[in-house]
Amino acid sequence: MVGNSIRSRFLMVGLQLYPGHGYRGLSINAIADRAGHSQEEFIEIFGSKKAYMADLLAFHFEESFGRVNFDVRVAESDIESLRCILWRIALCLRNDSAWINRLLADTQDGVKVVGRYFVSLYGRLSDGLILLLQRCDRRNNYTSEEAYNRFDYLYGAVFSPMILSMRLDDLGVLPKRLSKHLPDMMSDHVVKQRIDWTLSVLFPDAVLQNEALPCG
Structure with missing residues (x-):
């Protein structure tokens, strides 16, 4: 449950940061810092920035469309x-x-x-x-x-x-x-x-x- 909560926090931060930074400008450090969690936790949950982005886009679809x-x-x-x-x-x-x-x-x-x-x-x-x-x-x-x-x-x-x-x-x-x-x-x-x-x-x-x- 805690892991899902942290994952959701990372995704919510991505919804806020992505429009202003884009994929190339959106760093794991910036996401983790805004979410209040560590880069290690980010990697443990998503594995990579590319995998995170795929999850973020799916999350965006559900939130928006x-x-x-x-x-x-x-x-x-x-x-x-x-x-x-x-x-x-x-x-x-x-x-x-x-x-x-x-x-x-x-x-x-x-x-x-x-x-x-x-x-x-x-x-x-x-x-x-x-x-x-x-x-x-x-x-x-x-x-x-x-x-x-x-x-x-x-x-x-x-x-x-x-x-x-x-x-x-x-x-x-x-x-x-x-x-x-x-x-x-x-x-x-x-x-x-x-x-x-x-x-x-x-x-x-x-x-x-x-x-x-x-x-x-």
């Missing part, structure tokens, strides 16, 4: 379930923007353990969304090509503005007039608006609920 569950129907209709899942993913991306930016930077920097995690994360989300898109369309001749095309459109309309804008702003190359309005672009109202606009285009015959999204 744990509520994005494609196996549980979260609303009365398929279209509202898709709407809820899109909202939950958008919240994860917005609230975890520092982590997402660092993951992208480390992946570009060739950190393989991070790159594998990012591929896995994108794969889980894209596979789940494609299945939901297929369930929302009742036609029997719905092709896989159309499914992927719809996913690309959905991703580009809902998530890309968030990820790209945050990344460009982090790099300092987002035009000032856009950077100034970035908080507005990330607001609940605007994100929900993008989701509803996108679903109205993809499924013009669907009737979306006018009230607030039926999920947290």
Whole structure:
């Protein structure tokens, strides 16, 4: 029990430190010092920094994306379930923007353990969304090509503005007039608006609920 408690402490510290330092800048000494434990305890529990990072990324997924569950129907209709899942993913991306930016930077920097995690994360989300898109369309001749095309459109309309804008702003190359309005672009109202606009285009015959999204 004590070992699990210490392990959890090391992982919680990693959640705090990783966005600011990245994989290469995150030292075992810094983690142990912030956690209030020794480097020897760190090595005894994780074995290496690389193994620790793999555990930290898995921990991050559960902490950040744990509520994005494609196996549980979260609303009365398929279209509202898709709407809820899109909202939950958008919240994860917005609230975890520092982590997402660092993951992208480390992946570009060739950190393989991070790159594998990012591929896995994108794969889980894209596979789940494609299945939901297929369930929302009742036609029997719905092709896989159309499914992927719809996913690309959905991703580009809902998530890309968030990820790209945050990344460009982090790099300092987002035009000032856009950077100034970035908080507005990330607001609940605007994100929900993008989701509803996108679903109205993809499924013009669907009737979306006018009230607030039926999920947290």
